Amino acid sequence: MKVFSLPRRGSILVWTMAIQLALCGSVVFATDGTKACKLLSESVSERNVLNKLEPLAHKNFTVDATIGEDSYTYVFQLCGDAGGVPGAGVIQVDKKSPKKITVIGQYNSTKAIGGSDWVMLIYNDGDTYDAHCSKEKRKAIVMISCSTSTDMGQLEVVMEDRERTSECFYLFELDSKSVCPTIQSHLSAGSIILIIGFCLVAVYLIGGFLYQRLIVGAKGMEQFPNYAFWVEVGNLTADGCDFVCRSQNREKAPAYRGLTTDALEEEPEERDDHLLPM
Template sequence: MMFEILSVVVLALASVNAEFKANCTHPCNCNGVSWEGKFTYPFYFSGEDSGMTYDYVFSPCGAKIDCGNTSKPVVICQSNRTSQANVVVGASSSVVWTFASESDTNQFTVTYRDGDNTYDEKTRKGVISVTVTAQGNPSFVFIGENPVNDNELDYVFAAKIPPGGVSPGIVGIVLICVVLGAVILYFIIGSIVMFQVKGARGIEVVPNYSFWKDLPFLIKDGFLFTFQPCLSGCSKKNTYSHLVSK
């Protein structure tokens, strides 16, 4: 009985610490984490392997990569600096996100599969071990090649990125789109109401037409009210009166 209890406890602990393979297929984001805004894409870097220097291009979030004559949606491309030969390391058509656990998104691995196999009949994969931390600057480095078996070859990378799922730039764009959409709906719906319900015609179908007509003058008045004291004070001549000694 005691052995069975210990076995259950060990299995439970193993399941808690087991890796979590997320049900995500997007190359840029998964489970609340995102590559968006972490680097400028396409992101260029270099690495060495077996005495050879290679240049790499990484672009998981939409920016296209020129990786020779290929129709694949390339995410990672390798270029031999000597021969200029290009190899597709990984594509967005087959992506696997693996996290340390279901609740831990600070350590995870992204695998971009469906790479080239034209040179040695080994299909390439880009395997990126990612650490999310607020310490230091973002980094992306090539670790080395790892022959998995006779048919697969892993290109291993390590990245360090700051926390945050969506970049501030994306949030700003979304807010601008929401505001513009609300303004457009305001004018469309308001014009329909003015035309159909109130019987307005011509320029008067614009909702709150008098307000929009006076808006430039209201802005001017607000500007003058805010800055006129400063302008007057700056241009005011010195009115100090000196004491006259007797």
């Protein structure tokens, strides 16, 4: 019994560890996002452009299109296996022969160019052409433009430019708000506080006026909310300003006073009788 119990416990432990590793691997893959893309020339700027597209990761975008007499289904995935094809970023499926799958571009050979409201994603190293473009490898260009009303738009095929000797490409378009510029508020904290203060004062004045007029039935200046309080505040403010700002005593200076009749009567009367001739 002991001989068989050890391997059984060991096998259970091994299976448990295997399941845990598989789950961890799936979690890591799910959280890789744009990091799964391998840039042709690794740079901080291109990596930042790719990071803008993080909301689009791990999603297949499909579109049907007719080129000439042939009908195809195109599948695009950002930094992931399009249609389940390993390494393929964009694939082409022939509707007449669904098993015929052509890899247009691989996410292991990526180039990302970004502007203020757009991102150009280029997948290189697709399957080679049979008779066009000097039998060079296919290349997919996905133009992702800003659309504030669209989380993830519909993939559209614009053109396949293969009537040249080199640098042929497939061009796709996709709208998404993930590449839209972030709108930053230009209001400072002080401005926001002032706006809130003005709004509160307006609500107080309008609400108080309506209450005094419609509920209390006040007329004239009494319609102003808390009229008696604000009048008293105004008087106190004026008194305080008068007390602080004036530098001299407010007592009246002595004014000029004329002589009274009593004072004139008390003065001795001068006589000039001795000046008359005898």
